[in-house]
Amino acid sequence: MKDKGLFRANAVKQQSARLDGDVIIAQPVSSSLLTGILLCVIVAIVVFLGATSFNRKETVSGYLKPDIGLAKVASSRTGVIQQIYVDDGQQVQAGDRLALVAIPEHLSAGDSxxxxxxxxxxxxxxxxxxxxxxxxxxxxxxxxxxxxxxxxxxxxxxxxxxxxxxxxxxxxxxxxxxxxxxxxxxxxxxxxxxxxxxxxxxxxxxxxxxxxxxxxxxxxxxxxxxxxxxxxxxxxxxxxxxxxxxxxxxxxxxxxxxxxxGELLITAPITGRVTNLVAEIGNNVQMGLPLLTIMPDNAALQAVLLVPTRAYGFVMPGQRTRLRFDAFPYQRFGLYEGEVIKTAQAIVLPNEVDMPVAVQEPVYRVEVALASQHIRAYGNTVPLQSGMLLSADIVLEQRSLLAWLFEPVLSLKGRL
Known part of the structure; x- marks a missing residue:
């Protein structure tokens, strides 16, 4: 019995007839160029995302205070100011007279x-x-x-x-x-x-x-x-x-x-310079309310930042920060450098401590050393004053844009 092939004879014959030479598929030149450009763009984007960092910041409020303490002078009794012996900015020694307060007391007949x-x-x-x-x-x-x-x-x-x-x-x-x-x-x-x-x-x-x-x-x-x-x-x-x-x-x-x-003589508790003199002759004074403040000699101002608990985790000494003083708009006078020198170990609750800044939530006190004790304004050097309010940017973390884009994937991996 004669063997029969798998393919028909006509098909086999047709396949035996081949063209001479190599087969080349021609592609347009523009497609190759576009592919290369696209690859370069993708690589550049990846490099940019990996090299560019993104800072997550928290803006906090604060104020200026001396680094060795500030003496707030108040009357220990309620009365009327009779005499003021100092001026704002005057240098005083410990024990010098500051003010005289009269303590009025009268009988039922009106006599003193x-x-x-x-x-x-x-x-x-x-x-x-x-x-x-x-x-x-x-x-x-x-x-x-x-x-x-x-x-x-x-x-x-x-x-x-x-x-x-x-x-x-x-x-x-x-x-x-x-x-x-x-x-x-x-x-x-x-x-x-x-x-x-x-x-x-x-x-x-x-x-x-x-x-x-x-x-x-x-x-x-x-x-x-x-x-x-x-x-x-x-x-x-x-x-x-x-x-x-x-x-x-x-x-x-x-x-x-x-x-x-009948009279209360108020004297200086420390040696220093009188600031924030609010007392005036004839004014009524309440017990415990400050009449003036004494800045100690050789005291340097530092910033006290009130950092909320949610932003305190990555704050540490040596960290750099930028300050904006309310009295000197940063749009005109720029930002000022500072360095964290001390962080608190306990929180401060609202109304727990007398501060010039109102606190609405628990905060930590962070002390920042200033790069300069003066401000350059309109060609003049203006000294900073204790009690000035400010705001600062605290860097919570620094990540690349690539890590930020893949954060959902990384967080999902952490859950798994």
């Missing part, structure tokens, strides 16, 4: 309570001073009196001594005469009666001498007493005057306390 009490203290002080002068005068008179009595007693003692000498001489003479009378009586020259009279005379003189001796002892005792009183007089005077001086000192202290109650 402080004035009434003060007049009473003045009258008491005057009475004590009068009493002091009386004591000094009385003690001086006592001293003169004691001195006079002492002089008289000494003179009297001297007279008694002279009388004693005379009586002693008379006694000796009469005693000798009495002995002579005894001899004469024994011989019968005189009568016994004359002898007795002479004896009575001797006894009388002895009695007078005894009385003078008693007077002498009495005068000596009196002189001793007067001398002691005269010696004790200065110490007694000092004691009485010390009591009166103590009363005067107590009354003056009460006057001082009353003055302090």
């Amino acid at each position: 309570l402080t004035g009434t009490l003060f007049q009473g203290l003045l009258q008491q002080t005057e009475l004590v001073n009068v009493r002091k002068q009386q004591v000094i005068s009385q003690l001086s008179q006592q001293e003169v009196e004691l001195t006079t009595r002492l002089t008289l007693s000494r003179n009297l003692l001297s007279d008694i001594g002279a009388q004693q000498q005379l009586l002693q001489q008379r006694l000796q003479l009469n005693q000798q005469r009495y002995q002579n009378y005894q001899n004469l009586t024994d011989r019968g020259a005189i009568s016994t009666n004359e002898l007795q009279q002479q004896h009575e005379l001797v006894l009388n003189i002895q009695q007078q001498l005894a009385e003078l001796n008693a007077s002498e002892q009495s005068q000596k005792a009196q002189i001793e007493q007067l001398s002691g009183q005269l010696q004790r007089l200065p110490s007694e005077q000092q004691q009485q005057l010390a009591v009166l001086d103590s009363d005067i000192s107590r009354l003056k202290q009460q006057q001082t306390e009353l003055n302090a109650r």
Whole structure:
């Protein structure tokens, strides 16, 4: 049996007849050029997306403050400003007078309570001073009196001594005469009666001498007493005057306390420069409200940024930021550089801390060092002031545009 092929003979014959040479498919030149350009554009776009970064930023508010603290001076009591001793921008030393505040208090009749009490203290002080002068005068008179009595007693003692000498001489003479009378009586020259009279005379003189001796002892005792009183007089005077001086000192202290109650002298707590002086003579002041601010010497201003919790995760020291001051529009004066130097570890709640910027949500305090303490405005150098408000851009993250485009895919991969 003759074998039959798979294809028909006509088809095989037709396939055996081939054209000589290679088969070339012709393409237009414009299609190749367009393909190359398209590939270059795609590569350029990919390179651009990969090389170009995209910053996600958060705009936050803040203010300027000194780096070593600011002293806000306030009145500790409610009153009326009577005197202001400083001007805005003036340099002051710690303890210098800043302002005097009057504390008005009145009785039901309308009289000043402080004035009434003060007049009473003045009258008491005057009475004590009068009493002091009386004591000094009385003690001086006592001293003169004691001195006079002492002089008289000494003179009297001297007279008694002279009388004693005379009586002693008379006694000796009469005693000798009495002995002579005894001899004469024994011989019968005189009568016994004359002898007795002479004896009575001797006894009388002895009695007078005894009385003078008693007077002498009495005068000596009196002189001793007067001398002691005269010696004790200065110490007694000092004691009485010390009591009166103590009363005067107590009354003056009460006057001082009353003055302090009626007036309040406000002094500088630190050395520095006066700023933000809002106090005016005649104005009512409330307790605790600042009257002025003192900028410490050698203090540098720094920015305090209030960063919300949602933007705080990537903030760190050394990070650069750009600042815009509200007082100097950035469209005209440009942006200013700053560097984060300190980040807080605890949040600040609304109304928890007294700040010049109102806070509506929990924030972190971030301190930023300024590149300059001045602003160039219209050819002049304008110093920055404490309390100026500002805004700043915080860079949260930096990614390429390519990563940003593929973020949905990457986030989907993270979920899987």
